[in-house]
Amino acid sequence: MPLIRNSYGKGHVRIMRVNRDSARHEVRELTVEVLLTGAFDPSYTVGDNSSVIATDSVKNIVNIVARDNVGAENEVFAGILARYFLDHYAHVSSVEITATETKWARIPIEGAPHDHAFVLDGNGKPFINLTATREDSVLTSGVLGFTFLKTTRSGWENFWVDEVTTLKPTADRIFSTAMDATWEWSAVPASYADANAAVIEAALKVFATTYSPGVQNTMYLMGEAVLAAVPEIAEISMACPNKHYLPIDLSPFGRAFDGQVFTPTDEPHGQIACTVGRG
Template sequence: MTLLSSTYGKGRVRVMRLAGDGEHRDVRELEVRAMLTGDIDRAFTEADNSTTVSTDTIKNVVNIVAREELDAGAEVFCRAVAARLLDRYPGMRSATVSARETRWNRMGIDGAPHPHAFTRDGNGVGTAEAVTDRSGGRMSSGLSGFTFLKATASGWAGYVKDPYTTIPETHDRIAATAMEASWGWERDPADFAQANARVLDAMLRVFATTYSHSVQDSLYRMGEAALAAVPEIDTISLACPNKHYLPVNLAPFGMDNPNRVFVATDEPHGQIECTIGR
């Protein structure tokens, strides 16, 4: 039997890069696939790995280039990773690096772009539900999968610590979620669409402009703001998985990482839920 072709590499390398200083951040999130061809056939046919680069090493190269190229767009980034792989490993004949970009749109607060808060492009779907019986009915509206983040002004500290605790405290992290939200109408507003927009605007304003001590802290205050902004609603329920962006350890490569390069993961995730009423 003849091996007709061979390639290997690392897929779904999810990397978030933050550029900027102070309160201002630019966010760039990619899912990268890096594949190599070259002197690798014997790993397939002879159980000989001596010419094969570990796929974990390929992932590390993606993260190293991410630290060096914080501002690069997807095209420039893919080309830089491919060039680094070929420069580093002369036994490789070609490198194919592709990326899918998650696009984040900067939030606007009071008509001005916010320095570090974003909503995901092509975001979420609106929901509505009417429950009616012979005695009357109940209407609710909401959002499903509405995804947003802020790149700083968020922390997690002061929690229970015991021998099972491994997560370190932080006062500067990415806070991100894909929100499921619904709010119940005590009475109909003059215009449902406009009232729903005010609910979302009130919540995002709180999220973007105040420090978050936890997702729990933000959710409660976001719900309070929605109830205050739209008197026609009487309850609001929020469910927010904590979409984690974990700092990559670049110390083995002689590089620092002052909250600039992150691995994106949402499995497993923290699941934070609450209902707030008047």
């Protein structure tokens, strides 16, 4: 029977890069997965491992490239890492690299960010994904579980109603989500870090300052704003679970609902996704 496709590599390679070129240190902590595709079929079909680069060697390469490029932005680091495999192993045809970042923020001391002391930044996990061959590459950046909320200027009305509908329309509800977003690069920005920050800033500005008739519309408007703010992005994909806050009925205790007390719940939740591109 034919072997349809295969890839292999090393996952959960954890690496912390500390750039000490000045008194102000930069830290970048990544969890890296490297998957290789190429002339590895015999290792699957007949147990011939002669072409297989050991996954332990893959881990060592991640560490070596990290040491040689401590100051590289994460997207740049992924490109250098992919190039190492393509340059050193002729039988590797493509490399896929996924790296999730553990974010650290500078500790403020008397109003100024400290040069070498950090606190864990808890909102969302930035990541990158690069698929590279010798002829081409596709690079995406993104964030997982980036959570935000607003307490008003959100509603859900005029939806389809039939015999199974029990949800009541509302023009005023809490809107909360933990967004997974991925944006694809069509050009190299002056700074990936600044461009990624501009993505979040543009999306949050729309979220905070516009009335939301539904998660769908708000996501689309956020995507439009991101593409306007960062011309190097070709398209952005977003998935936003609607994390519900349910009004608590306190009428048995002689208290009316006044929009101030809710039960947080995220199971089950609405799941909404879209991709906005330049056409």
